[in-house]
Amino acid sequence: MNIDSKILSEENLQKIRQLNNPNVERIVEEYVNLCKPAKLSVITDSFPDIGYVRQQALELGEEIKGFSYGQAAARATFQALGCAGMARVDIRLRPDGKFFVLELNNIPGMTPISLLPDAARAHGWSFSELCEIILNLV
Numbered sequence: 720m721n722i723d724s725k726i727l728s729e730e731n732l733q734k735i736r737q738l739n740n741p742n743v744e745r746i747v748e749e750y751v752n753l754c755k756p757a758k759l760s761v762i763t764d765s766f767p768d769i770g771y772v773r774q775q776a777l778e779l780g781e782e783i784k785g786f787s788y789g790q791a792a793a794r795a796t797f798q799a800l801g802c803a804g805m806a807r808v809d810i811r812l813r814p815d816g817k818f819f820v821l822e823l824n825n826i827p828g829m830t831p832i833s834l835l836p837d838a839a840r841a842h843g844w845s846f847s848e849l850c851e852i853i854l855n856l857v
Contacts, residue, residue, distance in 0.1 A: 720744050722751050727759045734761040766832060789818050796820050804856045807835050 762768045793808035807827035810818050827835040839849040
């Protein structure tokens with residue numbers, strides 16, 4: 720692959736090469752040529768990559784215009800579907816700035832890398848406090 724190391728680091732290039740798929744390499748090169756990104760990160764399902772994405776989301780989350788609107792949309796979706804207890808509502812932000820609900824997961828994960836405990840931490844709750852809140856809801 721012939722991509723400037725300022726855009727795609729050696730570490731990220733190795734992640735692509737580990738896939739051993741020339742089509743992926745071609746698509747990445749075409750993307751870089753067409754879109755001219757300042758930087759390109761390759762995210763896998765590894766714990767460090769998932770942690771990086773979540774940290775970025777937490778840091779940027781408060782900066783998103785309409786953040787409270789996203790929370791209201793999640794609550795409205797939860798109520799409209801007649802949910803009780805806990806659920807995770809996944810919301811995405813379109814390039815035009817409008818939110819849309821991707822899905823509602825009524826049995827969200829509770830592992831150390833799951834989104835619900837991350838959301839609780841962002842809200843200031845410990846894992847044990849989250850569990851206590853959930854138990855009191857049902």
